[in-house]
Amino acid sequence: MSSRINTILILGAAGGIGEATARRFHSLGKQVIVTGRQQDSEKLEQAARELPGLHYRIWDLTQLDTLQAEVDGILRDFPQLDTVFVNAGIQHHYDIFQNPPPDLAQQAVQELTTNLTAPILVAQAFAPHLLSLAKQGVKTNIFLTSSSLAYFPVPFYPTYCPSKAGIASFCKILRWQMEATGVKGMNVVEVAPPYVDTPLNAHHRDQTDALQGGPEKAVQPMTLSEYIDKFFQLLEETKQDGSIAHEIGVGFGGQGQKAWKQGYESLLKGSGMTD
Template sequence: MNSMRFKMSSRINTILIIGATAGIGEAFARRFHSMGKKVISTGRNQDKLKEMAKELPGLETRQFDISDLATLPTNVDGTLKDFPSLDTVLITAGTQLSYNLFDPSLVTSEEINAEITMNLTAPILLIRLFSPHLLQLARNGTKTTLFMTSSSLAYVPLSFYPTYAAAKAGVRAIMKILRQQLGFNPNGKNMRVVEIVPPYTDTGLDKAHREATIAMQGAPDKAFPSMPLGEFVTKFFDSLEQPGPDEEIKKETGVGSGEIGVNTWRNSFGKMYEQMDIAT
């Protein structure tokens, strides 16, 4: 085990993955489990959770729907009661619509609201509920981490996904704001806030509209190619093991176009924050 991997692995002992029954979340749950971490997987699909728990010995599961905002405090409280030493939270649940704002018949107001709730409102509320716990552990000397998945579309929005790109831009902003607030807290030196920035990855997220978006781009050979999920996960962990300046873990861990977006932002708008001496 190389020294970079040791730093990352030694930081994470018990990790809660919110949105772990499919796609990137499930892949992360499997990878962290294979590393010997205590993994708690959550999702709406109880059958999938049972299947994963049977396949992965020691995996803990919790069923809850983050779009049901009223139940979030109860679910978070219950999780923290059962796992008081939880040191890492990774929020990656999401949903995606594709529609044209000039054609109201393609999407309802309720669908737009539901997408914003799942992709932005619920994650912000989860940050609010979990951050005090992570900060308290950090205050007592435990290294803690809050991960949240945004998207390369947060940096380079595309017309196919109006609400999704806007919500992920909001995630990008809230992570930087949380990092700023953490920087003002003298007890926050052991806590890290990390934005995960995937490229267009081959998951089931866009299953309902993939063919339509390919058609809008002209033909399959002209469409933006997706990165295989396994390739993304491997590159994510490789990147995570390479710390930023004076950091055990990077502030953003981007892959492919996600990494390009992060580096471009850091070398442009990020310089403005550096001049203001504000942590982002």
């Protein structure tokens, strides 16, 4: 529910879904802070010129040794930050057995660091602040972006798929641990987009299309504008107590989340490990 969001930090917002999400929240009158890497500085500067009041930070999430300092700096400048949206991600296409890239190990580490390790560390670093505000009666939220590929892995992305599956799992664990504190008013939300037309896979889209039999037979992406409209529509579909839904999945992403809840979650509850 967007009305419970006032000041939002969106990580990975120099393009694609992150940028479009930031622009929509800005249009709703929210205070928005966005981040991107050094090579994205011109895009971030342009966004700040176009969107009065938008703040941006240059933050490379793969630099893990500076992560806590970045978090501390943001909280110092925005002490009433109530929402963190961890959206940063990269995607590599390769085959482990046939023509693997010469820098396979380095590429895999970079992808896992960006997509899984850094988001977990970011969430852990902001969690005490968000929980503290929630104890004071401020509604707080943390969104983490997984993917439909967290639930439906494909052979094109041997590192991307497991990294997003890890995010989906971490969201559930973070939520369970937060709920165990007894504090109300803090939401942990897993966002699972489908295949969306963004620059994420632009450099290898022809290859993945070819592996599916060509562009005519390949799965086609949802337009970015359609995805953003559907995401914000689902954001407003709150639970009975007025809080944001635990999962926001569009298209195939929503189907994956639903299948997990109907299957694995019920089995997990039956084991007695969760309520």
